[in-house]
Amino acid sequence: MFTMALKLPSRDLIASFDSSDVDLADAQTLPPECYTDADFYEFEKEALYYHEWLCAGRESWVKNPGDYFTTNIAGEPIVVARGRDGKVNAMSSVCAHRAMLVAEGSGNTRMFLCPYHHWAYGLDGKLTGAPAMEKTCNFNKEDHGLTRFAVEIWHGFIFVNFDLDAAPLAPRLTDVSDAISGYDLANADGDKPDKPGVFPWNWKVMFENNNDGYHASKLHQGPLHDFVPSDLAEFPEADPADAGFLRYNGTLHADASFNATQKALLPVFPNLSDADRNRMTFANIPPTLSLVMMSDMVIYLILRPTGPETMEQDTGILVAPGASKHPSFGHKMEMNMVAAMHIIDQDMHVDELVQVGLRSKFAPRGRYSWQEGAQIQFNRWLIKRYRDAYDRLTSPKLTAVKGAA
Structure with a gap:
């Protein structure tokens, strides 16, 4: 999801994080521009939101097959639905045809029908119907489903990740999970x-x-x-x-x-x-x-x-x-x-x-x-992810790809 027009933070700003990443007694707060600057926010989306696990809601919000709800995280419209097989799915709610949103609000449905041109999608995001597309060359429904996201349920909370190759969430939350296990949040009202x-x-x-x-x-x-x-x-x-x-x-x-x-x-x-x-x-x-x-x-x-x-x-x-x-x-x-x-x-x-x-x-x-x-x-x-993203986006390999583009 890297945007070619992304303006990266300066090396000086990245270096300035060092004083916020030391012992508490010596540390400074983060630079104010991390909270106000539009370019930094765009960088932050790449550093955090496009690769980290994001809480979308509670599993209880989709108790039954066909239940769904929508949300929007960092500008990305998301629909979460429970399939007929009982599995919780998370997908972009952007139609693969002309980018119309295929779902709003919450409810129960048999499928997602784009109101613009009536492209139809299953509860797993697969394209099941596309009217009047029989004359379109090399058009295969299998190639035009809703973009699917990784899903993980943690203590009853639904997490999604836009990066399908991201490491699983739960193994990196063992200390937190142990600390809150007595609350049994998965079954809480x-x-x-x-x-x-x-x-x-x-x-x-x-x-x-x-x-x-x-x-x-x-x-x-x-x-x-x-x-x-x-x-x-x-x-x-x-x-x-x-x-x-x-x-x-x-x-x-x-x-x-x-x-x-x-x-x-x-x-x-x-x-x-x-x-x-x-x-x-x-x-x-x-x-x-x-x-x-x-x-x-x-x-x-x-x-x-x-x-x-x-x-x-x-x-x-x-x-x-x-x-x-x-x-x-x-x-x-x-x-x-x-x-x-x-x-x-x-x-x-x-x-x-x-x-x-x-x-x-x-x-x-x-x-x-x-x-x-x-x-x-x-x-x-934060700083680990800011630095990792900066290093990734300024690596010689990526720079060469950008130059070729």
């Missing part, structure tokens, strides 16, 4: 979120905010958050080659949850360890999925950039299996969400103003507190 939120900031601003334990006791100080103090933050080591990383934050009492009582109101996930019940766990699978995990509720964020300074996000809730069937569930969830939305509103206000600040000619490359250990893990994850 949770409805499909409504319309995604649309936000005027770079996706990394959102991802960093969700990883930032440093601000919790400052921005969120008060009875809705003081039981999760910043000085109880922990940052397990992670290999930048892995697909994700963790952050823990200890709580002042067991089964802490975001509501006015500070305690879990919903049924606790039944398989949690004592350690799980005395902390909040933040599991991150960049660039698209971030999990905030409490004893009775998991908030998941599916992040999708729409430009260098804009993004949209699905925000969903998962609870213990069967919890949503209890008669008092709606009332208790409402109590949780009143507190959660108060905290989220504070974060949104900060995210918007951080993006404004990043545009300034005076935007700094700041220093980190020890309570920002997850930020250095995120930096290392």
Whole structure:
């Protein structure tokens, strides 16, 4: 998916990442242009989105054969569907004829019919019908299906990869999987979120905010958050080659949850360890999925950039299996969400103003507190992929191919 017109970052910018890829005590934040520059965003799509595993949604959104939903990640329209064989498929929703989208929204269908010229596709993306094409030379339906993507299901989340040769996801998430196994997320209850939120900031601003334990006791100080103090933050080591990383934050009492009582109101996930019940766990699978995990509720964020300074996000809730069937569930969830939305509103206000600040000619490359250990893990994850992409795109072999083109 390499674009010939792609403008690569300067060597100086790539070299400047070195100071963000050192020990936390010595590190600087990433250069501001990584959050604002249109050319860098195009490079980032090649470095991250065209080759990494991207969370598209939950497997429960396509429970039955024929169920489908659509999404758009970094400008690429995607349709996810469960086939008659029970397999989950992910494809480009761009018609192979004239680029009309063959699917919108979500629902259940026998096939995807392009409304423009009625080319028909199976739930696996294969072209099954193309009216009035019998006079077209050398036209074979087998060659004109929807572009298929790699699919992997991880803890009930559907991941897609545009790169069919990409290494599998799960083997690079063993530490994260072990840490969250008690939540049994594959079987957790949770409805499909409504319309995604649309936000005027770079996706990394959102991802960093969700990883930032440093601000919790400052921005969120008060009875809705003081039981999760910043000085109880922990940052397990992670290999930048892995697909994700963790952050823990200890709580002042067991089964802490975001509501006015500070305690879990919903049924606790039944398989949690004592350690799980005395902390909040933040599991991150960049660039698209971030999990905030409490004893009775998991908030998941599916992040999708729409430009260098804009993004949209699905925000969903998962609870213990069967919890949503209890008669008092709606009332208790409402109590949780009143507190959660108060905290989220504070974060949104900060995210918007951080993006404004990043545009300034005076935007700094700041220093980190020890309570920002997850930020250095995120930096290392990003920088490895930025460097790998830069090296790949400036390799003599690729340069020769570009010259020949």
